[in-house]
Amino acid sequence: MRLEISGLTAGYGRQQVLRGISLTVAPGEVLAILGANGSGKSTLLRAAAGQLPYQGTLRWSGPTNAIGYLPQDNAARVALTAFEVVLLGRLRSLTLRVAPSDLQAAEGAMAELGIAALAQRHLGELSGGQRQLVFLAQVLAGSPRALLLDEPTSALDIAHQLQVLSLLSAATARRGLTTIAVLHDLNAAARFAGRLALLHEGRVLATGTPDEVLTPALLRTAYGVEAAIQPGPDGHPVVLPLRATTQHDDVGHVGFL
């Protein structure tokens, strides 16, 4: 499914967060959304998932119920097993007597992420990273045609980060998914996303390949950080943050920092 966004503005109450976003994402493409805290990344994903009212144009070329959206918060403490949580990814087809196809989809998604062993554990007993994998499996179990993932690897160790991002990028190519992921790890984004969109104060500061977006000048504007960019062993750019050029309002006044 193709996503076309133009002149998108959205926010919460009177606070406007997105101020005229224009973007296009094609099937088979992984787009990583980057930007400082509060730049509008999650709000953009929420609007694209149809969870937030907006102004402007936001058009999916397919049915919106084929979108798999993974919100950022995964702190739910409920007496449900991991398998039940994953099964909920099939909510649109679930009936009181669960069909074998729904059970297979849930099993398949858990196996794909290597978490089949967690199936009968209660969600509240799992670590943050394990819960993140469970919710990712929930999204995959729904057989989505588009993926909107808000920091899908923030709680994962490096091995699981590699595994999840490789899997997402392979699945995107293989199934022709449209994948948009908010990522804080610039190097992971450079490695796994074909295209990056760098947000700054609710606007798109730059879009393009990792080489085009990850430049010292753009990173200085977006994050207020001096960074060195070097080519990595696999050819992707590697970002090395050197020092902050500006104090961020949200942490600058805290004395012990």
Next chain:
Amino acid sequence: MSATAWRGGNRRRAVVTAAALLALLASFAADLATGPALLPLADVLAVLGGVSEDRMLNAIVLQLRLPIAVMAALVGAALGLSGAVMQTILNNPLASSYTLGISAAAGFGAALAILAGAALPVPEQYAIPVAAFVFAGLACAMVAGVGRLRGATPELLVLAGIACLFLFQSLLSLLQFLASPEALQQIVFWLFGSLMRASLGKAAIVAAVLAAMLPLLMRDAWRLTALRLGDERAAALGVRVGPLRLRCFAAVSLLTGVAVAFVGTIGFVGLVAPHIARMLVGEDQRHLLPASAVFGALLLSVASVASKVILPGTVFPIGIITALVGVPFFAWLVLAAGPRTGWR
């Protein structure tokens, strides 16, 4: 593999609910067998078997005890079911018809009807439950009205319910202050919650509402389960959260409305039966909703038996007994079940 284990878990949950149903049957039989008349068990069985020709005996068992036993089970089921749904849609373990002011509103309605007494065009025995039902509905509408406000969160709904509780408690206190000693006594007795006002006709109304609402709520069972993951996740999975919350709230209003209208204020059951069910069958609402109804019925039925046997010859108002019976059982379960309650 995971699916097989999950199916096994489902079977275990069904067994737990079936066992609770059996316990309910036993408690129901005990409810019929006990009472101030101290009838021998053989006589009660003879009446139930239709072989007794003693008119007095038939009247005691069929006209006095049977309605009470049936009403205890049905009202308990209605309160248990509505409590489970309220706790889910409001995402709050303390939600129940009692804590959200619905019972207080019903009490105010009943008190109003008692005070109006002879001035009303309908007999008091009908006026009191109707007034209680109307005010219970009003309280629900007030809370649901707040829920329709833009950006209303489950927390705001709970706050609205608590505001309702204090509002109707104050109004009730005002009526009690103004009431004559006779009317005051009647109001206080109504507020105790009692099954002595039960009749098979009233029980049929509660049964009809229960039979209509349970399948409706079960149709939303998976969506309610998804709601336990939070509004945003549920919406991401395709749940239209606002309409779901509203229609479930309407179903719950009907259930609690008829329950409190006929038997008065009974706390604890609606709050605790869902917790007991949740600890034993988890939060898959396909299991939780029926199990909450069964455990609610069981709690109130056991309380009904206890209200008659604590002091032979005396029947205590059931509202006084429910917590006395339920708290020790609940405490044992909390200690035994550990961290799987879902709210910690």
